[in-house]
Amino acid sequence: GEAGTGRLRMAVQKKGRLADETFDLLKRCGLSLSQSKNRLYARVQEMPIDILLVRDDDIPALVAGGASDLGIVGGNVFEEERAGGRLGSRVPLVKPLGFSKCRLCIALPKEDTYSQPADLGGMRIATSYPALTEDWLEREGVKGATTVVMNGAHEIAPRLGVADAVCDIVSTGGTLDANGLKVAETIYRSEALLIGGPLEGEAKKVADALQLRIEGVQRSRD
Ligand code: PRP
Ligand code: MG
Ligand code: ZN
Known part of the structure; x- marks a missing residue:
């Protein structure tokens, strides 16, 4: 005390x-x-x-x-x-x-096809969770993906061209949806x-x- x-x-x-x-x-x-x-x-x-x-x-x-x-x-x-x-x-x-309760998710533009972690190879992922994201990418053996640290507004990063994907908190899913993104993977349940x-x-x-x-x-x- x-x-x-x-x-x-x-x-x-x-x-x-x-x-x-x-x-x-x-x-x-x-x-x-x-x-x-x-x-x-x-x-x-x-x-x-x-x-x-x-x-x-x-x-x-x-x-x-x-x-x-x-x-x-x-x-x-x-x-x-x-x-x-x-x-x-x-x-x-x-x-x-x-x-x-919420999920930490990797999300992609809705029009991207996604079937497995290897599909994220080489992508730039905007996130404020670089350590958790990089640990997950390594565990899944994803090759050449990198993180771009942003402190907010991650969901517009793909449209701005500064990232290909995001890794951010999803609660209702409303923010992803409003920004034309969809969940590819849940990497942590919080x-x-x-x-x-x-x-x-x-x-x-x-x-x-x-x-x-x-x-x-x-x-x-x-
Ligand atoms: C979180 C998160 C997303 C949003 C997701 O931001 O970063 O942007 O909520 O919620 P949803 O799925 O219900 O739309 P928050 O409002 O907590 O602010 P912060 O990211 O600035 O901490
Ligand atoms: Mg915060
Ligand atoms: Zn956010």
């Missing part, structure tokens, strides 16, 4: 779809936040927990580096940071939370994860109490 205060730190996404569902989970856990959303943290009233409001991409490293005790982050982001070698040797424990620990002493007690509340919410959803 934060030195001297005895409060546990948990990093969550500041805004976005994962953030909406994370705040919903905390509310269902009976936790209220003393927050103004433009601040960098909020205090949980009912438990000694401070919520750090950050970009989701930063959460795995904040937890692995010990700046935050816990984090809630999409498996897509966590696995990309790990595959990219950015978590060092202290990889946190992981507990699946069952929400924010959901929100609680990451952090192993913890000791008072920090472990608070984390265990939080996990009990989360498990209660999960049971009431089943």
Whole structure:
């Protein structure tokens, strides 16, 4: 926990779809936040927990580096940071939370024919998940494909001529469809994860109490 205060730190996404569902989970856990959303943290009233409001991409490293005790982050982001070698040797424990489910998919223009991974040979693939994409291409033995890192708007990359395919998150499929793309392969199935620990002493007690509340919410959803 934060030195001297005895409060546990948990990093969550500041805004976005994962953030909406994370705040919903905390509310269902009976936790209220003393927050103004433009601040960098909020205090949980009912438990000694401070919520750090950050970009989701930063959460795995904040937890692995010990700046935050816990984090809630999409498996897509966590696995990309790990595959990219950015978590060092202290990889946190992981507990699946069952929400924010989505797929990481390689997608192609609708008019392209696709039957197998070898068809991606030599292609440039626009993505913000280069490590997961390159690992998959290597496992499948795809020859000569490369990644082009983009931080957003991947779906227009083929029309702009900067890539032949994209590897991006698909939830409803609406974004792909609106951009004339179709799924070729699902390379990773993602959901929100609680990451952090192993913890000791008072920090472990608070984390265990939080996990009990989360498990209660999960049971009431089943
Ligand atoms: C994600 C993803 C896609 C889109 C897919 O972006 O990058 O662009 O959602 O969702 P759909 O299948 O329901 O259309 P998001 O809005 O999370 O923003 P980001 O990529 O900037 O993080
Ligand atoms: Mg993001
Ligand atoms: Zn996108």
